[in-house]
Amino acid sequence: MTMKSEYSPTDKASRWPILFLLISGAVWLVLAGIFGLIASVQLHSPDFMAVCPIFTYGRTVAIAETAFVYGWLANAGLALALWVLMRLSGEPLRAQNWALGGTAFWNLSILGAVIGLSLGDLSGFELLQLPSYLQLILFFSYAAIAIPGLLAWSGRLRRVSFASHWYAAAALFLFPWLLSIAHVMLFSAPVRGVLQPIVAGWYAQSVWTLVLAPLALSIAYFVVPKVTGKVLPSYEFASLGFWCLIFVGGLTGGRHLVGGPVPAWISSLAVVSCALLFFHTFVVLLNLRGAFTAPGVAVKFIAFGIAAYVLGAVFDTVTSFHSVAVQTQFTYFDEAQKQLALYGAATSILFGGAYFAVPRITGKAWLSPLLVRSHLVLSLLGIMLLVVSLASAGAAQSHDLLDASVPFATITAHTRDSLLGVTAAQFLLLLGNICFLANFYGTACEILNISQPATFSPSSAMETPAS
Amino acid sequence: MSEQPNDPRLDQAKASDGSVLDAHETALSRQHAADGARYRLLPIGILFTLSGLILFAGTYLNRYAGHYSARIFNENAKPSTGAVVAVKADPIALGKTQFNAVCITCHQANGQGIAGIYPPLAGSEWVNGPSARVIRIVLYGLKGTVNVEGHAYGAAAMPVFGQVAGSAYNWNDEKIAAVLTYVRQEWGNKAGPITADEVAAVHKAVGDRKEESETELLDLK
Structure with a gap:
């Protein structure tokens, strides 16, 4: 096969659906940041904007979560997964109109969801706060966006398949499955009683383990060997790690139900699945450990x-584990874990993927080095501050909540300092994300400026490992 | 415009897409050929890790999964032997509940009854007497005059409590046994407990009948 340069007519021909997805994601990211900031202020100053029903805490936090997960993570994850599949197929993206149409409807329904949520139409299920009447549109638009990705996968020039293929294809197939089951079992023919939290917990956990994490991993598995120029170490175990995730990833949902009114085997199975999933994580770490020493903004993220x-x-x-869950459940520690996954892991990898991919999609280098550096610094600081603050608030809460003699107002007062840290972190992240959006928008506009193409250094054949 | 190697605006790639695919495919197929018969430490370590996790998973599930029963909510529940274990209620506690719900209205909380109308239970020779009599009093009720501790009571009838025709309460044999056991050890009474089996035996032997009278009862020993 002829060696394609880093930016070829293939990339040029596939750019619009990917850019559309990515820029919508970046816009939602900033919106999610604004609502996240408002929600975090309301945690320590409850009367902030409380006069306006649209901006009461329950709604701002639901809007922030929905815009973040379905607006940013899904859009950007799909954009970069489509890009990776396109690059690995060696052909321009096919069925682009499906992706463009799907993206339009996907984002319109997220917009509808934000409006619905602000009017109080919340479902009450974590990570599935969307009003039920929009879920069918989400289902079909996700499927439409997935079509070009699956065509790029099935129609790839060489039969060789790579780890990025597996993770991306899994995410493309699994989200419609998860959403349709959750929709039927929670909304159109709701199951009763204790089955509801079981289904909701399964969905919330699976969206992370089976959709968002695989999307992020498909990008990481592509960018890391590209940048290091070396074969991934212990690559022979990558497929074992992948199947481990697919088999046990969905079983970890009962993690949130430990000690709850559900049959004991559900939470015990989740404990065991979390431990087994650690094998997957271990393989990912072994495979991608080259990222820790490689240069460049993308790989740092x-x-x-x-x-x-x-x-x-x-x-x-x-x-x-039951004995630890007693301490951490129903505290901000849960939220810290969620942010560590969604922001720390998924969003960072997507940022890295975007910094690597955008010059190869637009043919232009990023517009401003200052904005790139600011975004890197603000994001890493913000994420660390966010997770540490939430965890310390959780620690204060769990200590007090287990002591029946401490009044609730005192518990709230004890978490105040940590929650101020959360607000500071949300502010840093919002600033960083505005840098990202501005820089991305400017870079995308540079497409019209034909005079300054990015100069890619010629990429060579990959070094084979010395054994 | 030229970018430096570490320009934050552009991350350079060291390998082309095609070579990423090729090199990893080669890495998979070369694995056996290159290693020969030697064992490499890392793969063995990874496999041991996986085996260890699977061993842990199996052990943990065996101990804490409550035999995958939909009815076991406590993960620390002892593994069931398969036999259904019916929890026996404490007869004193059950009897007290029954007494406080119904009997207390007439016989009073102190078991003294009301002079001339409701006979006392505390220290009564009937309560402390043969179990056959008290079982019948509660099971079938009592009509007519009854002498307790030298006083005659006849103004009110003892209602029918057992699961028999005309019963107002339909208490099962276990509840009757429980309330009798409670009454026979309360307020200084010292008579022994009465089991549900004893009540059931009387119930079965006698079947349905009208209320007892004092003379009939005194014939029983």
């Missing part, structure tokens, strides 16, 4: 993301 992914897996496993 990805290395940070992998570290957060591993740390998150350790915390998930440890806190799933």
